[in-house]
Amino acid sequence: MSIRVGEAAEAPDFRQAAHALLANKQVRANVRRATETIRNKRANVVGEMPDWEQLRDSGRAIKRRVMRNLDNYLEQFEAACTMAGGQVHWARDADEGNRIVTQIIQSHGQKEIIKVKTMTSDETQLNPHLEANGITPWETDLADLIIQLGHDKPSHIVVPALHKNKAEIRALFMEKMGLSDLGTRPEDLTAAARTYLRERFLRVKVGYSGANFAVAETGSVCVVESEGNGRMCVTLPEVMITMVGIEKIVPSFDDLEVFLQLLPRSATGERMNPYNSIWTGVTPGDGPKEFHVILLDNGRTKVLADEESRETLHCIRCAACLNICPVYRQTGGHAYGSIYSGPIGAILTPQLQSMEHSQSLPYASSLCGACYDVCPVKINIPEILIHLRSRIVENGDRGAAERIGMRMAAYTMSDSGRFSGAQKLVKIGAKPLESLGLPGWSASRDLPAIPKESFRDWWKKNKQ
Amino acid sequence: MSAKTDILKSIRQSVGEDRGAELPVNRDYCTSLGLDPEAKIHLFIDRLVDYNATVYRTDHAGIAATVAEALGVRGKRGLVIPSGLPSEWLPNGFHFTVDRDLDYDTLDAAEGALTSSTSAIAFTGSIILTHSPAEGRRAISLIPDYHLCVVFESQIRETVPEAIRGLKDRRTSPITTIAGPSATADIEMMRVKGVHGPRTLDVIIVAA
Ligand code: SF4
Numbered sequence: 287m288s289i290r291v292g293e294a295a296e297a298p299d300f301r302q303a304a305h306a307l308l309a310n311k312q313v314r315a316n317v318r319r320a321t322e323t324i325r326n327k328r329a330n331v332v333g334e335m336p337d338w339e340q341l342r343d344s345g346r347a348i349k350r351r352v353m354r355n356l357d358n359y360l361e362q363f364e365a366a367c368t369m370a371g372g373q374v375h376w377a378r379d380a381d382e383g384n385r386i387v388t389q390i391i392q393s394h395g396q397k398e399i400i401k402v403k404t405m406t407s408d409e410t411q412l413n414p415h416l417e418a419n420g421i422t423p424w425e426t427d428l429a430d431l432i433i434q435l436g437h438d439k440p441s442h443i444v445v446p447a448l449h450k451n452k453a454e455i456r457a458l459f460m461e462k463m464g465l466s467d468l469g470t471r472p473e474d475l476t477a478a479a480r481t482y483l484r485e486r487f488l489r490v491k492v493g494y495s496g497a498n499f500a501v502a503e504t505g506s507v508c509v510v511e512s513e514g515n516g517r518m519c520v521t522l523p524e525v526m527i528t529m530v531g532i533e534k535i536v537p538s539f540d541d542l543e544v545f546l547q548l549l550p551r552s553a554t555g556e557r558m559n560p561y562n563s564i565w566t567g568v569t570p571g572d573g574p575k576e577f578h579v580i581l582l583d584n585g586r587t588k589v590l591a592d593e594e595s596r597e598t599l600h601c602i603r604c605a606a607c608l609n610i611c612p613v614y615r616q617t618g619g620h621a622y623g624s625i626y627s628g629p630i631g632a633i634l635t636p637q638l639q640s641m642e643h644s645q646s647l648p649y650a651s652s653l654c655g656a657c658y659d660v661c662p663v664k665i666n667i668p669e670i671l672i673h674l675r676s677r678i679v680e681n682g683d684r685g686a687a688e689r690i691g692m693r694m695a696a697y698t699m700s701d702s703g704r705f706s707g708a709q710k711l712v713k714i715g716a717k718p719l720e721s722l723g724l725p726g727w728s729a730s731r732d733l734p735a736i737p738k739e740s741f742r743d744w745w746k747k748n749k750q
Numbered sequence: 751m752s753a754k755t756d757i758l759k760s761i762r763q764s765v766g767e768d769r770g771a772e773l774p775v776n777r778d779y780c781t782s783l784g785l786d787p788e789a790k791i792h793l794f795i796d797r798l799v800d801y802n803a804t805v806y807r808t809d810h811a812g813i814a815a816t817v818a819e820a821l822g823v824r825g826k827r828g829l830v831i832p833s834g835l836p837s838e839w840l841p842n843g844f845h846f847t848v849d850r851d852l853d854y855d856t857l858d859a860a861e862g863a864l865t866s867s868t869s870a871i872a873f874t875g876s877i878i879l880t881h882s883p884a885e886g887r888r889a890i891s892l893i894p895d896y897h898l899c900v901v902f903e904s905q906i907r908e909t910v911p912e913a914i915r916g917l918k919d920r921r922t923s924p925i926t927t928i929a930g931p932s933a934t935a936d937i938e939m940m941r942v943k944g945v946h947g948p949r950t951l952d953v954i955i956v957a958a
Contacts (some may be wrong), residue, residue, distance in 0.1 A: 316938075323939035337779040347775040353769050357761040364754075370922060376753035428934050428945060445935070452938055455753025472937040474947050483946065488854040488893075504921055513934045514892065517926065521888040522854065532757065539921050543911035544779070546927075557797070558874035558910075560933050561947065564886075564925040571851075572924055580818035583753075587760035593768070 290380035297623020299646035304621040327555025349600035361503040366505030370567025380410035402519040403427035404496025408625040427513035435462040441619030444605040493523035497530040507564040526574035533599040548662035553603035585638035607657035629657035648674040797875025802928020824904040834883025862896025880920040897948040904958040
C-alpha cells in the first residue's frame with residue numbers, strides 16, 4: 287500500500303513551517319484579507335437562512351448514515367453508474383488511482399488532459415505522475431492555474447492561491463503566458479486566463495475532475511464550481527475521468543437539496559455558486575462518449591475504524607473552518623505541509639496516513655471551537671483534535687510528544703479572547719504527556735488541576 | 751484480491767458492528783417560503799439582477815418580440831438554437847442556426863445561444879437546465895459568450911429542495927444549474943464576472 291497525502295509525509299512539522307511563514311508579511315497580509323472577506327460574506331448569507339441549524343443537522347445525519355453502510359452505497363453507486371453507461375474502477379491507494387488514470391489516457395493515445403479543481407488529485411500527486419508518463423495536465427481553475435504556472439503549492443482548499451495578490455499574479459501571467467502587456471485589474475487577469483485556456487478546452491480530448499457528491503441511488507456525479515471551467519471539462523472532451531474519494535457518496539438524489547445549500551453558503555459566501563454540473567453515465571449526443579469513475583480509498587477505510595474520529599470523513603471541503611481559524615489566519619495554509627490545511631487538515635492529514643506522519647498537526651490549534659461552530663456538517667473538530675493527541679501519545683511516540691512544544695506557537699497566534707477557553711481544553715489533551723516524562727507542563731502554564739471526567743463529558747457540560 | 755473486494759472488506763472491518771440499520775435523517779428544514787406567486791417572481795428577478803443578468807417579462811405571444819428586443823440591446827444579429835426550440839419564439843430579421851452537432855469552433859464563433867429551461871429557484875436565483883431538445887446539449891449554452899434563456903413563471907420554484915424534488919424524471923439527464931454569469935473570486939476575493947462560461951446572461955420570464 288502506498289497511501290499518500292500530497293507531500294505530507296516529507297513535510298517539516300507545523301511549528302518549524304509556521305515559524306518561517308510567520309515572517310512573510312506579504313503572505314500574512316494576503317491571507318488575512320482574503321479570509322476576512324469570505325468570512326463576512328459567509329456570515330451574511332448564513333445569517334439570512336431561517337433553517338441553517340436544521341440543514342446542518344440533516345447534513346450531519348445523512349453523512350452518518352453514509353459512513354455506517356458505505357460498502358452498500360458504493361456498490362449501489364457502481365451498479366447505477368454502470369447501468370447508465372459509466373465504467374467504475376476501484377483504487378486502494380494513490381498509486382493505483384494514478385495508474386488507472388494514466389492507462390485510460392494512454393489507451394486513447396492522448397498526451398494532454400484538461401482538469402477542473404480537485405483536491406483528490408493533489409492528494410494522489412496525479413500531476414507529477416502524469417508528467418512522468420509524458421502526459422500534460424492543464425489546470426483550468428483560475429487559482430489552480432496560478433499555482434501550476436508558478437510551481438507553487440495550494441494554501442487553501444477552496445481558494446488555493448489565496449496567498450497571492452493581484453500584482454504577483456499579473457507578473458506571473460505575463461511571464462508564463464508570454465504577454466508583453468497586461469492590465470492590472472482582476473478583470474484583465476481573468477480575461478488573460480480565458481484566452482489562454484479557451485483553445486485547450488476546445489481541443490483536448492480527455493477531461494478530468496473530482497466530485498463534490500456521488501449519488502448512490504442514481505449513479506450521478508456532481509461538480510460544484512464558479513468559473514465555467516468545470517462545465518467545459520466535463521462537457522467538451524470525448525473521454526471523461528472522475529476520481530472521487532469513497533466518502534463523497536450520498537444515498538439519494540434528493541440529498542443534494544441539503545448539500546447544495548450548505549456548501550455554497552459556507553465555501554464562498556454565495557446563495558448559490560454560479561454553476562453545478564450533475565451527470566449520470568454517458569448521454570448519447572451530449573458530452574463525453576466514455577465516462578470513467580475511480581473510487582479512491584487511500585486511507586479512508588482506516589479512518590472509519592476509529593469511531594471517535596470517523597466523522598472527519600463527513601467533510602464537504604467548504605473551508606469555512608480555515609477562514610475562521612485564528613491559527614490558519616496567521617500562518618496560511620503552507621505551514622500544514624499538506625494540501626489539506628487548517629482545522630480539517632489538522633485532523634484529516636494524519637488520520638489518512640494512519641497517524642504515521644504529520645503528527646504535529648493535531649497540535650496546530652488553540653482549540654477555540656470556532657471551526658466546530660461554522661462547520662456546515664457539524665464536525666466536532668476540537669474533540670477530534672484532542673482525541674488524536676491522545677492517540678499519538680498512546681502510540682508512545684516520544685518524538686511527537688517532544689515536538690509538542692510547538693503548541694506554544696499555536697497559542698500566541700490565537701486571539702486572546704479565545705485563549706482562556708482554549709487553556710481548559712488543552713490541558714485535557716495534554717494530560718497523557720505528563721506520563722510520558724514531560725511533567726510540569728500544566729503547572730508551568732499555571733493551569734488548574736486536570737479534571738477527572740472524560741473529555742466527552744467535559745465537552746458536553748461546558749460547551750453545550 | 752481485487753481492489754473492490756479489498757476496499758469493501760476494509761470498510762466492513764472498520765465499521766464493524768455499527769453496520770446495518772439505516773440511521774434516520776430528520777428533514778425539518780424549509781421546503782417552501784409560502785410566498786404568493788408574484789412575490790416569488792419578484793424574488794427571482796431580484797436575485798438575477800444581483801448577478802448582473804438582464805431580465806425581461808412577457809407572455810407567451812410576446813416571446814419572439816422580446817427575443818428581438820434582447821438581441822437589439824446586445825447588438826446581436828443571430829444565435830445558435832437547439833433543434834427542439836419552438837419556432838414561434840424566433841423573430842424575423844435575425845439569423846438562427848439550428849444545432850445539428852455543430853463543431854466547437856463554430857459554437858465558439860457564434861454570437862450566442864437561445865434556449866429554454868426546465869425550472870428555476872427564486873431563493874437562489876438559479877436556472878436549471880436538463881438539456882431536453884428545447885434546451886439543447888450542454889455545449890451550446892456553454893461555449894458561446896452570450897446565453898439568452900427562457901423561463902416560464904410556472905416553472906419557478908421557491909426553494910432548492912422544491913426544485914431538486916421537482917426534477918424527478920429528469921434526474922439522470924445531464925443537469926446544469928446556473929446562477930448568474932460565470933464568476934471567480936480567486937484574485938484577492940474580488941468577484942469578477944465572466945471567466946469561461948457565457949459572460950452575459952439574459953433571462954426572459956414568460957407568464958403562464
Ligand atoms: S471540516 Fe467542516 S468547515 Fe471544515 S472544510 Fe470540512 S465541512 Fe467545511
